[in-house]
Amino acid sequence: MREEFQAELDEVSRLLVAMADEVRGLLSRATTALLVADKELGEAVISGDTAVNDLYREVEEKVYLLLARQAPVASDLRHVVTALHIATDIERMGDLAKHVARTALRRHPAVAVPPELAKVIKKMADAADALAAKISEVLAHKDAEKAAELERDDDIIDELHRGLFVVMLGAAWQHGVEAAIDGALLGRFYERFADHAVNAGYQLFYFVTGEQLVRS
Amino acid sequence: MREEFQAELDEVSRLLVAMADEVRGLLSRATTALLVADKELGEAVISGDTAVNDLYREVEEKVYLLLARQAPVASDLRHVVTALHIATDIERMGDLAKHVARTALRRHPAVAVPPELAKVIKKMADAADALAAKISEVLAHKDAEKAAELERDDDIIDELHRGLFVVMLGAAWQHGVEAAIDGALLGRFYERFADHAVNAGYQLFYFVTGEQLVRS
Numbered sequence: 001m002r003e004e005f006q007a008e009l010d011e012v013s014r015l016l017v018a019m020a021d022e023v024r025g026l027l028s029r030a031t032t033a034l035l036v037a038d039k040e041l042g043e044a045v046i047s048g049d050t051a052v053n054d055l056y057r058e059v060e061e062k063v064y065l066l067l068a069r070q071a072p073v074a075s076d077l078r079h080v081v082t083a084l085h086i087a088t089d090i091e092r093m094g095d096l097a098k099h100v101a102r103t104a105l106r107r108h109p110a111v112a113v114p115p116e117l118a119k120v121i122k123k124m125a126d127a128a129d130a131l132a133a134k135i136s137e138v139l140a141h142k143d144a145e146k147a148a149e150l151e152r153d154d155d156i157i158d159e160l161h162r163g164l165f166v167v168m169l170g171a172a173w174q175h176g177v178e179a180a181i182d183g184a185l186l187g188r189f190y191e192r193f194a195d196h197a198v199n200a201g202y203q204l205f206y207f208v209t210g211e212q213l214v215r216s
Numbered sequence: 217m218r219e220e221f222q223a224e225l226d227e228v229s230r231l232l233v234a235m236a237d238e239v240r241g242l243l244s245r246a247t248t249a250l251l252v253a254d255k256e257l258g259e260a261v262i263s264g265d266t267a268v269n270d271l272y273r274e275v276e277e278k279v280y281l282l283l284a285r286q287a288p289v290a291s292d293l294r295h296v297v298t299a300l301h302i303a304t305d306i307e308r309m310g311d312l313a314k315h316v317a318r319t320a321l322r323r324h325p326a327v328a329v330p331p332e333l334a335k336v337i338k339k340m341a342d343a344a345d346a347l348a349a350k351i352s353e354v355l356a357h358k359d360a361e362k363a364a365e366l367e368r369d370d371d372i373i374d375e376l377h378r379g380l381f382v383v384m385l386g387a388a389w390q391h392g393v394e395a396a397i398d399g400a401l402l403g404r405f406y407e408r409f410a411d412h413a414v415n416a417g418y419q420l421f422y423f424v425t426g427e428q429l430v431r432s
Contacts, residue, residue: 074284077283081300168393
């Protein structure tokens with residue numbers, strides 16, 4: 001029974017990492033679509049999100065089966081339910097990648113992001129990507145140090161996010177209200193993507209170690 | 217056993233409605249804080265969100281107890297786990313009310329929202345409030361018609377949200393980039409609050425009836 005339980009949990013972990021890899025790919029493609037106004041790529045992100053939703057439902061089904069078959073209690077039960085929370089966070093990351101893609105498509109064939117913002121947006125995207133990549137690492141290494149890096153990585157995003165506003169509110173800003181609104185919303189999408197990645201990472205740490213990391 | 221199960225589910229419902237009532241109050245106060253630049257009220261929203269988080273944890277604990285004690289299977293199991301999803305949505309609504317309050321505080325003693333936007337924002341807030349109020353109604357009436365109204369109510373929010381952009385991108389807009397950024401982010405906060413309310417309402421319908429409503 002115990003071995004079966006562990007094997008089913010491992011299967012759930014595998015699905016969660018597959019989800020994280022998917023949304024990582026989506027955000028990366030959405031960012032490219034945004035920075036070079038690539039319509040096909042933007043559309044591919046929007047249709048590609050269904051794969052994430054399918055994986056989400058797979059996690060949900062596996063969790064239901066696990067709960068019904070094994071009737072876990074105490075910390076085992078918490079482990080299992082945590083998988084659902086992680087899946088919810090990652091599923092939302094897919095939605096946020098879609099929002100980035102939609103912003104790109106809304107301005108196509110123009111580039112939604114003026115050059116002054118493109119640099120910060122690219123950095124936010126890279127930092128968000130690094131955060132999503134950590135999800136596999138947290139699973140592979142199961143060490144608290146790796147998971148604790150999540151918070152630091154998120155600080156980088158917050159710093160970049162502030163930098164974005166400095167550019168848009170500066171005297172040199174020549175791109176008017178519409179580009180600033182796009183920039184502000186894009187900043188929020190990347191920041192939320194990163195927030196969900198940090199959440200998922202923390203919970204994944206708990207999921208694989210059974211230990212709660214205290215967030216600073 | 218069955219009666220006990222139902223009694224515990226009812227207790228969870230009660231907590232979910234208490235959560236919905238809390239976040240409804242938070243958003244209402246946050247909106248007032250925003251429209252009249254009331255610092256104390258804005259701060260009260262931010263500190264008041266802890267009550268929502270406490271209720272969330274209470275739901276979570278009850279759900280864990282229910283799962284451990286009753287080991288429900290099949291549709292009973294889905295019922296119970298749905299409560300967690302609903303709680304997650306409502307908890308997030310509290311965060312969004314906080315974001316509105318923070319926007320108010322960031323511009324205090326100035327009013328963050330120029331008069332041209334105040335009217336639309338107030339309408340969005342009222343529509344979001346009506347959506348949150350539906351959560352108690354869905355629970356009380358358990359009828360599909362009531363729940364189906366959620367989608368229509370959400371359409372109202374989306375329409376208002378578009379109207380907000382029309383104002384900010386219009387030729388008459390005199391308030392510059394900063395107020396437009398605030399307006400865009402505020403619009404997003406209300407829209408997301410409403411989205412979560414619709415989600416929670418749909419899931420609550422499933423929670424109390426065991427029937428899935430098909431979303432149009």
